[in-house]
Amino acid sequence: MKISTKGRYALNIMVDIAKNAGQEKYISLTEIANRLKLSNKYLEQIISPLNKAGLVLSTRGNNGGYMLSRKPEEYKVGDILRATEGNLAPITCLSDGSAKNCPRKNQCTTLSFWQGLDKAIEEYVDSKSLQDLVNETKSTKKYVLK
Protein backbone atom coordinates (compact mmCIF):
# COMPACT_ATOMS: atom_id res chain seq x y z
CA MET A 1 0.00 0.00 0.00
CA LYS A 2 2.69 2.44 -0.99
CA ILE A 3 2.52 5.76 -2.77
CA SER A 4 5.08 5.79 -5.58
CA THR A 5 7.84 8.35 -6.01
CA LYS A 6 5.68 10.06 -8.62
CA GLY A 7 3.12 11.07 -6.05
CA ARG A 8 5.73 11.96 -3.45
CA TYR A 9 7.89 13.98 -5.79
CA ALA A 10 4.83 15.71 -7.23
CA LEU A 11 4.01 17.07 -3.79
CA ASN A 12 7.60 18.19 -3.36
CA ILE A 13 7.52 19.95 -6.72
CA MET A 14 4.28 21.73 -5.94
CA VAL A 15 5.53 22.87 -2.55
CA ASP A 16 8.74 24.11 -4.15
CA ILE A 17 6.86 26.11 -6.78
CA ALA A 18 4.49 27.49 -4.15
CA LYS A 19 7.41 28.67 -2.06
CA ASN A 20 9.62 29.98 -4.85
CA ALA A 21 7.32 31.26 -7.55
CA GLY A 22 3.67 30.84 -6.73
CA GLN A 23 1.64 32.58 -9.42
CA GLU A 24 4.14 35.40 -9.79
CA LYS A 25 6.68 34.05 -12.26
CA TYR A 26 7.86 30.96 -14.07
CA ILE A 27 10.69 28.90 -12.64
CA SER A 28 12.55 26.18 -14.49
CA LEU A 29 12.54 22.52 -13.59
CA THR A 30 16.32 22.60 -13.42
CA GLU A 31 16.06 25.06 -10.57
CA ILE A 32 13.47 22.91 -8.80
CA ALA A 33 15.42 19.70 -9.37
CA ASN A 34 18.57 21.26 -7.98
CA ARG A 35 16.82 22.35 -4.81
CA LEU A 36 15.10 19.00 -4.36
CA LYS A 37 18.23 17.11 -5.37
CA LEU A 38 16.29 14.99 -7.79
CA SER A 39 16.78 14.11 -11.45
CA ASN A 40 15.67 16.88 -13.77
CA LYS A 41 14.67 14.38 -16.42
CA TYR A 42 12.60 12.29 -14.08
CA LEU A 43 10.80 15.34 -12.77
CA GLU A 44 9.87 16.25 -16.33
CA GLN A 45 7.81 13.10 -16.48
CA ILE A 46 6.20 13.81 -13.18
CA ILE A 47 5.25 17.40 -13.81
CA SER A 48 3.79 16.50 -17.20
CA PRO A 49 0.48 15.13 -15.85
CA LEU A 50 0.27 18.06 -13.45
CA ASN A 51 0.56 20.37 -16.43
CA LYS A 52 -2.00 18.45 -18.47
CA ALA A 53 -4.40 18.50 -15.55
CA GLY A 54 -4.00 22.27 -15.39
CA LEU A 55 -2.46 22.25 -11.93
CA VAL A 56 0.53 24.22 -13.21
CA LEU A 57 1.06 26.57 -16.12
CA SER A 58 4.12 26.38 -18.34
CA THR A 59 6.02 28.29 -21.00
CA ARG A 60 8.73 26.89 -23.18
CA GLY A 61 11.98 28.38 -24.28
CA ASN A 62 14.54 30.53 -22.65
CA ASN A 63 13.45 31.73 -19.22
CA GLY A 64 10.52 29.38 -19.49
CA GLY A 65 9.33 27.17 -16.69
CA TYR A 66 6.35 26.45 -14.52
CA MET A 67 4.16 28.31 -12.07
CA LEU A 68 1.00 27.64 -10.11
CA SER A 69 -2.35 28.10 -11.79
CA ARG A 70 -4.14 28.79 -8.50
CA LYS A 71 -3.42 29.91 -5.00
CA PRO A 72 -1.84 27.21 -2.79
CA GLU A 73 -4.91 27.07 -0.57
CA GLU A 74 -7.02 26.21 -3.60
CA TYR A 75 -5.26 22.90 -4.28
CA LYS A 76 -6.41 19.83 -2.44
CA VAL A 77 -3.46 17.50 -1.93
CA GLY A 78 -5.76 14.84 -3.33
CA ASP A 79 -5.87 16.69 -6.65
CA ILE A 80 -2.11 16.49 -6.95
CA LEU A 81 -1.90 12.84 -5.95
CA ARG A 82 -4.72 11.74 -8.21
CA ALA A 83 -3.15 13.56 -11.18
CA THR A 84 0.14 11.73 -10.74
CA GLU A 85 -0.76 8.44 -9.06
CA GLY A 86 -3.79 7.95 -11.25
CA ASN A 87 -6.15 6.80 -8.59
CA LEU A 88 -5.94 6.21 -4.89
CA ALA A 89 -8.47 3.38 -4.68
CA PRO A 90 -6.95 0.52 -2.66
CA ILE A 91 -8.24 -2.21 -4.95
CA THR A 92 -8.50 -2.29 -8.73
CA CYS A 93 -12.17 -3.18 -9.02
CA LEU A 94 -12.97 0.16 -7.38
CA SER A 95 -10.72 2.24 -9.60
CA ASP A 96 -11.66 0.67 -12.92
CA GLY A 97 -15.34 0.46 -12.14
CA SER A 98 -15.46 -3.31 -12.53
CA ALA A 99 -16.96 -3.70 -9.06
CA LYS A 100 -20.27 -2.37 -10.34
CA ASN A 101 -20.93 -5.24 -12.69
CA CYS A 102 -18.85 -7.85 -10.90
CA PRO A 103 -20.51 -11.26 -11.17
CA ARG A 104 -19.65 -12.03 -7.55
CA LYS A 105 -20.90 -8.68 -6.34
CA ASN A 106 -23.62 -10.15 -4.15
CA GLN A 107 -21.33 -12.75 -2.61
CA CYS A 108 -18.54 -10.29 -1.96
CA THR A 109 -18.28 -9.69 1.76
CA THR A 110 -15.38 -7.26 1.52
CA LEU A 111 -16.58 -4.75 -1.05
CA SER A 112 -18.09 -2.31 1.37
CA PHE A 113 -15.02 -2.54 3.59
CA TRP A 114 -12.82 -1.50 0.67
CA GLN A 115 -15.23 1.22 -0.35
CA GLY A 116 -15.02 2.55 3.19
CA LEU A 117 -11.24 2.52 3.12
CA ASP A 118 -11.26 4.32 -0.20
CA LYS A 119 -13.54 6.95 1.27
CA ALA A 120 -11.37 7.40 4.35
CA ILE A 121 -8.32 7.95 2.15
CA GLU A 122 -10.04 10.35 -0.23
CA GLU A 123 -11.51 12.37 2.58
CA TYR A 124 -8.15 12.73 4.25
CA VAL A 125 -6.19 13.76 1.17
CA ASP A 126 -8.92 16.19 0.19
CA SER A 127 -8.97 17.74 3.64
CA LYS A 128 -5.42 19.02 3.21
CA SER A 129 -4.35 21.83 0.90
CA LEU A 130 -1.05 22.67 -0.71
CA GLN A 131 -0.93 25.66 1.62
CA ASP A 132 -1.07 23.27 4.58
CA LEU A 133 2.12 21.66 3.29
CA VAL A 134 3.82 25.01 2.70
CA ASN A 135 2.98 25.95 6.27
CA GLU A 136 4.91 22.91 7.48
CA THR A 137 8.18 24.62 6.64
CA LYS A 138 10.21 24.63 9.79
CA SER A 139 11.39 27.95 11.13
CA THR A 140 15.10 28.59 10.74
CA LYS A 141 14.95 31.35 13.34
CA LYS A 142 17.19 29.63 15.85
CA TYR A 143 20.02 29.46 13.34
CA VAL A 144 19.53 33.08 12.33
CA LEU A 145 19.53 34.22 15.95
CA LYS A 146 22.63 32.29 16.80
Add this chain to the structure above:
Amino acid sequence: MKISTKGRYALNIMVDIAKNAGQEKYISLTEIANRLKLSNKYLEQIISPLNKAGLVLSTRGNNGGYMLSRKPEEYKVGDILRATEGNLAPITCLSDGSAKNCPRKNQCTTLSFWQGLDKAIEEYVDSKSLQDLVNETKSTKKYVLK
Protein backbone atom coordinates in the same frame (compact mmCIF):
# COMPACT_ATOMS: atom_id res chain seq x y z
CA MET B 1 -1.71 2.75 -3.65
CA LYS B 2 -3.02 -0.74 -4.10
CA ILE B 3 -3.50 -3.57 -1.64
CA SER B 4 -2.00 -6.75 -3.09
CA THR B 5 -3.84 -9.99 -3.61
CA LYS B 6 -2.24 -11.27 -0.41
CA GLY B 7 -4.18 -8.82 1.70
CA ARG B 8 -7.36 -9.25 -0.27
CA TYR B 9 -7.25 -13.03 -0.30
CA ALA B 10 -6.34 -13.08 3.39
CA LEU B 11 -9.59 -11.31 4.20
CA ASN B 12 -11.50 -13.75 2.00
CA ILE B 13 -9.85 -16.68 3.74
CA MET B 14 -10.64 -15.36 7.19
CA VAL B 15 -14.26 -14.68 6.30
CA ASP B 16 -14.54 -18.16 4.85
CA ILE B 17 -13.16 -19.78 7.98
CA ALA B 18 -15.37 -17.61 10.16
CA LYS B 19 -18.44 -18.70 8.23
CA ASN B 20 -17.59 -22.37 7.82
CA ALA B 21 -15.61 -23.39 10.86
CA GLY B 22 -15.06 -20.56 13.30
CA GLN B 23 -13.44 -21.97 16.41
CA GLU B 24 -15.41 -25.22 16.24
CA LYS B 25 -13.37 -27.38 13.90
CA TYR B 26 -10.50 -27.42 11.45
CA ILE B 27 -11.17 -27.04 7.76
CA SER B 28 -8.66 -27.69 5.02
CA LEU B 29 -7.27 -25.11 2.66
CA THR B 30 -8.42 -27.22 -0.27
CA GLU B 31 -11.97 -26.75 0.88
CA ILE B 32 -11.46 -23.01 1.28
CA ALA B 33 -9.68 -22.67 -2.06
CA ASN B 34 -12.48 -24.52 -3.82
CA ARG B 35 -15.11 -22.23 -2.38
CA LEU B 36 -13.11 -19.10 -3.15
CA LYS B 37 -12.06 -20.46 -6.55
CA LEU B 38 -8.46 -19.61 -5.86
CA SER B 39 -5.24 -21.61 -6.11
CA ASN B 40 -4.71 -23.89 -3.15
CA LYS B 41 -0.95 -23.50 -3.44
CA TYR B 42 -1.07 -19.75 -3.48
CA LEU B 43 -3.36 -19.62 -0.48
CA GLU B 44 -0.85 -21.74 1.43
CA GLN B 45 1.58 -18.86 1.17
CA ILE B 46 -1.00 -16.37 2.26
CA ILE B 47 -2.30 -18.22 5.26
CA SER B 48 1.24 -18.91 6.48
CA PRO B 49 1.81 -15.44 7.99
CA LEU B 50 -1.68 -15.51 9.46
CA ASN B 51 -0.74 -18.75 11.18
CA LYS B 52 2.60 -17.44 12.36
CA ALA B 53 0.94 -14.33 13.74
CA GLY B 54 -1.44 -16.57 15.68
CA LEU B 55 -4.53 -15.37 13.84
CA VAL B 56 -5.43 -18.94 12.93
CA LEU B 57 -4.65 -22.30 14.47
CA SER B 58 -3.59 -25.28 12.41
CA THR B 59 -3.11 -29.04 12.55
CA ARG B 60 -1.31 -31.12 10.01
CA GLY B 61 -2.10 -34.49 8.61
CA ASN B 62 -5.29 -36.18 7.62
CA ASN B 63 -8.35 -34.15 8.56
CA GLY B 64 -6.03 -31.31 9.43
CA GLY B 65 -6.68 -27.72 8.55
CA TYR B 66 -7.21 -24.30 10.01
CA MET B 67 -9.58 -22.62 12.37
CA LEU B 68 -9.92 -19.25 14.05
CA SER B 69 -8.01 -18.61 17.25
CA ARG B 70 -10.50 -16.00 18.46
CA LYS B 71 -14.07 -14.94 17.92
CA PRO B 72 -14.65 -13.02 14.67
CA GLU B 73 -15.51 -9.84 16.57
CA GLU B 74 -12.12 -9.99 18.25
CA TYR B 75 -10.15 -9.54 15.01
CA LYS B 76 -9.53 -6.07 13.72
CA VAL B 77 -9.36 -6.16 9.93
CA GLY B 78 -6.15 -4.20 10.36
CA ASP B 79 -4.60 -7.17 12.19
CA ILE B 80 -5.21 -9.39 9.20
CA LEU B 81 -3.96 -6.88 6.65
CA ARG B 82 -0.84 -6.00 8.60
CA ALA B 83 0.02 -9.69 9.01
CA THR B 84 -0.13 -10.30 5.27
CA GLU B 85 0.67 -6.95 3.67
CA GLY B 86 3.45 -6.28 6.11
CA ASN B 87 2.65 -2.69 6.79
CA LEU B 88 0.05 -0.25 5.61
CA ALA B 89 2.18 2.90 5.82
CA PRO B 90 1.85 4.84 2.56
CA ILE B 91 5.55 5.71 2.34
CA THR B 92 8.58 3.61 3.19
CA CYS B 93 10.28 6.03 5.57
CA LEU B 94 7.29 5.63 7.88
CA SER B 95 7.24 1.84 7.80
CA ASP B 96 10.97 1.25 8.18
CA GLY B 97 11.45 3.95 10.80
CA SER B 98 13.94 5.87 8.67
CA ALA B 99 11.86 9.05 8.96
CA LYS B 100 12.95 9.43 12.57
CA ASN B 101 16.61 9.99 11.78
CA CYS B 102 16.17 11.34 8.27
CA PRO B 103 18.78 14.03 7.55
CA ARG B 104 16.18 16.15 5.76
CA LYS B 105 13.65 15.73 8.53
CA ASN B 106 13.48 19.42 9.36
CA GLN B 107 13.19 20.50 5.73
CA CYS B 108 10.53 17.90 4.94
CA THR B 109 7.22 19.66 4.41
CA THR B 110 5.27 16.51 3.65
CA LEU B 111 6.14 14.24 6.56
CA SER B 112 3.24 15.20 8.77
CA PHE B 113 0.85 14.91 5.84
CA TRP B 114 1.97 11.31 5.28
CA GLN B 115 1.81 10.56 8.98
CA GLY B 116 -1.75 11.84 8.98
CA LEU B 117 -2.66 9.65 6.02
CA ASP B 118 -1.12 6.66 7.74
CA LYS B 119 -3.17 7.40 10.82
CA ALA B 120 -6.39 7.77 8.84
CA ILE B 121 -5.80 4.38 7.21
CA GLU B 122 -4.87 2.60 10.44
CA GLU B 123 -7.84 4.03 12.26
CA TYR B 124 -10.22 2.89 9.58
CA VAL B 125 -8.92 -0.65 9.23
CA ASP B 126 -8.83 -1.03 12.99
CA SER B 127 -12.40 0.21 13.33
CA LYS B 128 -13.71 -2.81 11.42
CA SER B 129 -13.80 -6.37 12.70
CA LEU B 130 -13.88 -9.72 10.95
CA GLN B 131 -17.42 -10.05 12.23
CA ASP B 132 -18.33 -6.86 10.36
CA LEU B 133 -17.23 -8.55 7.14
CA VAL B 134 -19.12 -11.75 7.93
CA ASN B 135 -22.24 -9.66 8.49
CA GLU B 136 -21.94 -8.33 4.95
CA THR B 137 -23.11 -11.66 3.58
CA LYS B 138 -26.07 -10.94 1.37
CA SER B 139 -29.31 -12.76 2.06
CA THR B 140 -30.15 -15.49 -0.43
CA LYS B 141 -33.76 -15.49 0.72
CA LYS B 142 -35.20 -14.41 -2.60
CA TYR B 143 -33.72 -17.42 -4.32
CA VAL B 144 -34.95 -19.75 -1.60
CA LEU B 145 -38.44 -18.31 -1.75
CA LYS B 146 -38.59 -18.52 -5.49
Add this chain to the structure above:
DNA sequence: ATAATTCCTACTGGTTTTGTATGAAATACA
Protein backbone atom coordinates in the same frame (compact mmCIF):
# COMPACT_ATOMS: atom_id res chain seq x y z
C1' DA C 1 1.04 -48.41 4.84
C1' DT C 2 -1.59 -44.87 2.75
C1' DA C 3 -3.91 -40.80 1.90
C1' DA C 4 -4.48 -36.25 3.31
C1' DT C 5 -2.92 -32.41 5.02
C1' DT C 6 0.26 -28.48 6.55
C1' DC C 7 4.82 -26.60 6.02
C1' DC C 8 9.01 -25.00 3.59
C1' DT C 9 11.58 -23.14 -0.11
C1' DA C 10 12.89 -22.39 -4.76
C1' DC C 11 11.73 -20.82 -9.20
C1' DT C 12 9.47 -18.06 -12.90
C1' DG C 13 6.91 -15.09 -16.04
C1' DG C 14 4.88 -10.75 -16.09
C1' DT C 15 4.22 -6.16 -14.61
C1' DT C 16 5.47 -1.94 -12.39
C1' DT C 17 8.72 1.28 -10.75
C1' DT C 18 12.33 4.35 -11.27
C1' DG C 19 14.71 6.21 -13.70
C1' DT C 20 18.11 7.44 -18.41
C1' DA C 21 18.55 8.87 -23.20
C1' DT C 22 17.58 11.24 -27.37
C1' DG C 23 15.91 14.69 -29.72
C1' DA C 24 12.08 17.85 -31.45
C1' DA C 25 9.62 22.26 -30.70
C1' DA C 26 9.34 26.75 -28.80
C1' DT C 27 11.20 31.02 -26.98
C1' DA C 28 14.23 34.93 -25.36
C1' DC C 29 17.96 37.45 -26.38
C1' DA C 30 22.44 38.97 -28.33
Add this chain to the structure above:
DNA sequence: TGTATTTCATACAAAACCAGTAGGAATTAT
Protein backbone atom coordinates in the same frame (compact mmCIF):
# COMPACT_ATOMS: atom_id res chain seq x y z
C1' DT D 1 19.66 35.24 -37.45
C1' DG D 2 21.84 32.14 -34.53
C1' DT D 3 22.41 30.26 -30.01
C1' DA D 4 21.29 28.91 -25.51
C1' DT D 5 17.59 27.57 -22.76
C1' DT D 6 13.66 25.53 -21.82
C1' DT D 7 9.43 22.44 -22.24
C1' DC D 8 7.53 18.45 -24.57
C1' DA D 9 7.32 13.66 -26.43
C1' DT D 10 8.76 9.12 -26.70
C1' DA D 11 11.67 5.15 -26.40
C1' DC D 12 14.52 2.28 -23.68
C1' DA D 13 16.28 -0.41 -19.62
C1' DA D 14 17.62 -2.17 -15.08
C1' DA D 15 15.73 -3.43 -10.81
C1' DA D 16 12.16 -4.54 -7.86
C1' DC D 17 7.85 -6.48 -6.94
C1' DC D 18 3.70 -9.33 -7.78
C1' DA D 19 1.22 -13.42 -8.54
C1' DG D 20 1.47 -17.51 -8.90
C1' DT D 21 3.59 -22.65 -9.92
C1' DA D 22 6.27 -26.56 -8.43
C1' DG D 23 8.32 -30.11 -5.68
C1' DG D 24 8.84 -32.27 -1.79
C1' DA D 25 9.40 -32.87 3.46
C1' DA D 26 6.95 -33.45 7.86
C1' DT D 27 2.89 -34.79 10.29
C1' DT D 28 -1.34 -37.18 11.32
C1' DA D 29 -5.77 -40.09 11.13
C1' DT D 30 -7.46 -44.22 9.63
